Amino acid sequence: xxxxxxxxxxxxxxxxxxxxxxxxxxxxxxxxxxxxxxxxxxxxxxxxxxxxxxxxxxxxxxxxxxxxxxxxxxxxxxxxxxxxxxxxxxxxxxxxxxxxxxxxxxxxxxxxxxxxxxxxxxxxxx
Numbered sequence: 337x338x339x340x341x342x343x344x345x346x347x348x349x350x351x352x353x354x355x356x357x358x359x360x361x362x363x364x365x366x367x368x369x370x371x372x373x374x375x376x377x378x379x380x381x382x383x384x385x386x387x388x389x390x391x392x393x394x395x396x397x398x399x400x401x402x403x404x405x406x407x408x409x410x411x412x413x414x415x416x417x418x419x420x421x422x423x424x425x426x427x428x429x430x431x432x433x434x435x436x437x438x439x440x441x442x443x444x445x446x447x448x449x450x451x452x453x454x455x456x457x458x459x460x461x462x
Contacts, residue, residue, distance in 0.1 A: 375431025
C-alpha cells in the first residue's frame, strides 16, 4: 500500500469534528479533533501470537495521558484499521471536548473512521 491521506468533517455530540487519516507502509496516523489542535497521542499496535494469529491490541499513551477513554478508542480504531488494511500500527491524535466520549460519540467516531478506511484502502482489501 502506498502512502495516502483522506479527511472528513462530521458533527459529533453537537461539535464539528475533523478527521485526517494517513497511511504509511508501516502503519497509520489518525487525527480526530473538535478543538482545532492536537491533543492526546496514543499508539495502538496489533499483537501477533507466535502462531501468527492476532492475540490482542496493545495501547500506550505517548503524550498527555487522558485516561481510559482515549486508550479504548485507540484500541477499537486499531482493530478497525487492521481489519480494513492489515496495518498493525496506529498512532491516534485525539482532541475531543469530552476526555471519555459517550457511547454515542464513540460509535459516531468509529463510523466516520470506517468510511475513511474505505476511501483510502483499495477495494480488494475491504
